[in-house]
Amino acid sequence: MSELIELCDVCKSYDKGKSFVLQHLNFAMEKGSIATIQGRSGSGKSTLLNLLGLLDKLDTGRYIFEGKEVKAGGRQARLLRREIIGFIFQNYALIENCSIQDNILIAGQYSGTDFGIIRHRMSSLLEKLSLQELADKKSVYLSGGEKQRAAIARALVKEPELVLADEPTGNLDETNALIINQVLKEYASEGHTVLIVTHNPHIFNNVHRRFKLEGGELKEI
């Protein structure tokens, strides 16, 4: 399998180099693989995910996507976020005054995919995630599990090649956590790449690779 993304010798600091969250980190992910990153709170898991999602800039090092270097903040990075990368946030990040349907369609609004196709995909995702009956409900009125399922539907609706999930089961009960686990695994089995940051490695067992982030360094376990 060829590598989809690669981080080479990456350092990241939030206090102008006084202390580093990530230090000389190297990371690569193959196309069609599913991996988890574990680590204690504050170990830099979300920072790593933000860097991989091109939401934040590297202090030093290189970000390589399908063999080509990409700079966060540039046009190329924006295009990747539109088409290739799907995000699932820990706090769901749904727009409260919008319905689930509208929240999902927002992701499709910026992608180049035909809006009819996006709507079709949305219907099947809503069905898969048991959200059809809640489709017109404003997200402010949903439970945590429903919100997270909606956030997953939003991330997957444009069928991104890479899905980055930040603690997708962090606030959920076991039933909901298992549903999400199932959906993400199925998505990876269709040839997409999924990276999950989690506290709970038991939920996401049976993945291709597992990493642990400690002291700014990433180790495969």
Add this chain to the structure above:
Amino acid sequence: MRKLLFGLKQLWLGITAQRIRFALTSIGLCLGAFLFSSGLILSDSWYRTQMEEAERIPSNTMLVSGQNTRIDGIRLLQNLEGTDYSIFMQEEYSRTLLRTQLPGAKEFSVKANLIGLTGESNKGITKSIHSPDYYPAEMEIVRGRGILNADIQKGAFVAVIDELTERVLFEDHDALGKTVTLYSDTMRPGQEDLNRPLSLKIVGIAKNSYYADEQPYLLRSRYNSSNNNQILLQLCLYVPEPLLDEDLCRKVYAFTFDSEESYREAKRLISDINFQYRYFGVYSLQSRETLIAQTEMITAPVRRTADLVILMVLVLSGLTIMSILFFSTKDRLTEIAVRKTFGASTAEITLQLVSEAGLLGMLCSAAAFGAAFVLSMALQNYIREQFDIYYHVRFRLHYLLSTMLVGLTLASLSSLIPAFYAARLQVVKTMRLE
């Protein structure tokens, strides 16, 4: 198309996301647009009404008027080469129609306007009748007959009234053949023929004049004299010219010329006559151009002042909206961060927020236009009564479009800086704070 509809839906959701912000911004926009629209409608309607009046004079016609002026000058003009026809008319000569004693021992009199008419021409009589709106108009006799030359020559006691006067004086009855009696207002010793009541037989009913649609207002209005005992109704009685009291009337002569050269020659002649008879009183000359220039001169300072006030109000309103939007974008940080995560550029987010404000601006300004239009209509009578400023408000598409354009511009410009500021947020920082 579906994407566009979804985009519009997003705009609307963005506008209404926060009720207090929505209400405050709408109030600011409505106020700005309302003031703009009211100012525009009032000043433009006034200007247009004045201009319409001026433009009703044909370009080759001049109006010569004067009190205590000698007739010789007029005769000279009438005989001038190139004069097609000249018209003599007497303007707003009123006589009392009714005197009555009302409770409180006050005597009230109701007056009517008399409009005399006659046509003189050196190329044959031109059939023409004068409406109470001052200038010659081809008025239609709807029943009976008009005033004939024979009536004019012998000063027959006949009158033509318009439909509205008929309704006011005779309600639903046919006025033809009925008599109206006019009472003299001024008692002049030795001129008993002018002092005695004048009974006139109604021989014709004319179609309502140019201002007929304004007449209901005029009927309601009261022109009170200093001793508060007079009501002047603008009723129109057309009578043969000899019956009018010339001493009291301002005479207006309208001359129409067949060429620009004759027109200029007449102007020169009036200037000469005015110089020659300067001790007796001069003729004032009005033409389409002088009336238009006069209208411009009167209305321009008012319009300029109104423009300045409106501009200041718009700037203030824009600053208020801007400060509201600055606060309101803070409510939408998650939404903006999500959009950026899904690849929206700073320009797209800015456009989204500015479009929301623009859409709200257009909707508010359309509503504000409606309110301003209704208010301008309602104020029409009040302003005329209180300030003697006559204007007629009509719906014009450009009022609505200008108001909407101003609403759009005001909202877009006010939202530009807050939108740009919000669109530049960093997703990572925002999501961490959220």
